[in-house]
Amino acid sequence: MENVQIDHIGIAVRNLENATAFYKDILELHQIETEILEERKLKIAMIPIDETRIELLEPMEGEEAVSTFLKKRGEGIHHIAFSVTDLDRILKRVVEKGIRIIGKPSIGAGGKRVVFLHPKDVNGVLVELVEQPKTVEEG
Amino acid sequence: MENVQIDHIGIAVRNLENATAFYKDILELHQIETEILEERKLKIAMIPIDETRIELLEPMEGEEAVSTFLKKRGEGIHHIAFSVTDLDRILKRVVEKGIRIIGKPSIGAGGKRVVFLHPKDVNGVLVELVEQPKTVEEG
Numbered sequence: 334m335e336n337v338q339i340d341h342i343g344i345a346v347r348n349l350e351n352a353t354a355f356y357k358d359i360l361e362l363h364q365i366e367t368e369i370l371e372e373r374k375l376k377i378a379m380i381p382i383d384e385t386r387i388e389l390l391e392p393m394e395g396e397e398a399v400s401t402f403l404k405k406r407g408e409g410i411h412h413i414a415f416s417v418t419d420l421d422r423i424l425k426r427v428v429e430k431g432i433r434i435i436g437k438p439s440i441g442a443g444g445k446r447v448v449f450l451h452p453k454d455v456n457g458v459l460v461e462l463v464e465q466p467k468t469v470e471e472g
Numbered sequence: 473m474e475n476v477q478i479d480h481i482g483i484a485v486r487n488l489e490n491a492t493a494f495y496k497d498i499l500e501l502h503q504i505e506t507e508i509l510e511e512r513k514l515k516i517a518m519i520p521i522d523e524t525r526i527e528l529l530e531p532m533e534g535e536e537a538v539s540t541f542l543k544k545r546g547e548g549i550h551h552i553a554f555s556v557t558d559l560d561r562i563l564k565r566v567v568e569k570g571i572r573i574i575g576k577p578s579i580g581a582g583g584k585r586v587v588f589l590h591p592k593d594v595n596g597v598l599v600e601l602v603e604q605p606k607t608v609e610e611g
Contacts, residue, residue, distance in 0.1 A: 409596030
């Protein structure tokens with residue numbers, strides 16, 4: 334049985350600073366960490382909320398995936414990331430069920446393995462699967 | 473200080489049964505509760521994930537909000553619901569900051585007070601605020 338959690342909810346925004354205002358001013362969430370993901374050409378802000386996080390994504394010059402989303406649909410919720418304990422086992426089932434994978438598994442933030450599933454095969458939701466590092470207890 | 477949590481993530485779907493397949497078959501989440509919200513003309517499926525939930529929304533005959541979303545954008549993530557402890561205090565600040573409220577606070581699922589904020593004022597995200605019932609401890 335997987336220990337599934339919502340790792341984060343990704344939101345595409347044009348300007349990180351403007352976008353954090355709602356979370357600071359209205360929801361009083363001040364523990365916001367910004368980071369530049371050089372390889373993915375993204376500026377991100379991570380906002381912890383209880384056991385999960387909101388991830389705001391601002392594309393930098395030359396970025397494609399989030400930029401295209403912004404051009405087509407404007408700012409808004411971009412993806413949901415579920416964390417799982419055994420990514421390979423899940424991916425086997427993903428393939429069996431005919432759900433398409435976008436690209437291939439890669440190493441994302443925090444050195445974790447991540448993979449994206451095609452939104453057309455998951456009711457319009459861009460799903461990111463994030464593999465949680467195994468802990469000793471799970472042995 | 474608010475005790476903010478993500479109450480649920482709402483996803484608009486055309487067919488509830490088809491949409492639950494991903495959560496059952498791939499993520500092995502089998503604790504799914506379906507419900508009919510007569511007043512809102514919605515069939516919903518609630519899928520608990522750790523401390524939060526995915527809410528799948530299928531509009532019934534005559535429903536407007538989710539139906540319009542499906543027509544315009546197709547299936548996909550529809551809203552994020554944040555739970556807060558003092559809705560009136562938050563709403564005061566919402567008004568001060570010029571964020572528009574859609575309709576007015578109403579009683580939603582579980583008898584909780586809910587209000588929706590205009591996505592144009594929250595970076596393209598349709599935000600639902602859900603008031604958690606006060607517990608004795610909070611006194």
